[in-house]
Amino acid sequence: MKRSIITFYRSAKNNPKLFLINLIGFSIGVVAVLFIYLYTYKEISTDKFHKNYKDLYRVLSNSSGYDMMSSANFLPLGDLLQKHFPEIENYTRITEPSLKNVSTVLGEFSHQEIIYVDKSFFELFDFRLSIGDYNQLYNTPDGVVITKELASLFFDVDQTQ
Secondary structure, X not given: OHHXXXXXXXXXXXXXXXXXXXXXHHHHHHHHHHHHHHHHHHHHHOOOOOOOHXXXXXXXXXXXXXXXXXXXXXXXXXXXXXXXXXXXXXXXXXXXXXXXXXXXXXXEEEEEEEOOEOOXXXXXXXXXXXXXXXXXXXXXXXXXXXXXXXXXXXXXXXXXX
8 A cells, every 4th residue: 555655656746747637537537427426316216205106207299390308298288198098097287387476465475486287286296285185275276285485474374384
């Protein structure tokens, strides 16, 4: 071990430019491997907390003339796919987040991120409600699900529940 350190030190001292090039190349390689590992780990572990994560798929489409895939699809696509492919048991549609103004008893809150989903969203994904239940949500035409942080902001509710 001592001999290796001495050899390493001598090569760095005798050829500092080559040593610096090797060190930079090694550093870039290590950083690249870490980024690839972290990206792969994130992609593999996404949505694994849902009990039926192996049966969940995302539909992407490609518009003619564009090289980019998009999750934005036409509204009737879910019904159409479910009718033509018996393997599809259920589907949900999720809109892109949009900024809206929200009015509550405590005032108006601007630029709140709103996402609209089908009722089947909560049948496919295992998100728990802290307060209320899904049946109550399904029977209300203007039902809404919000985070604990927004509940405390909009309604002055204690977050410990």
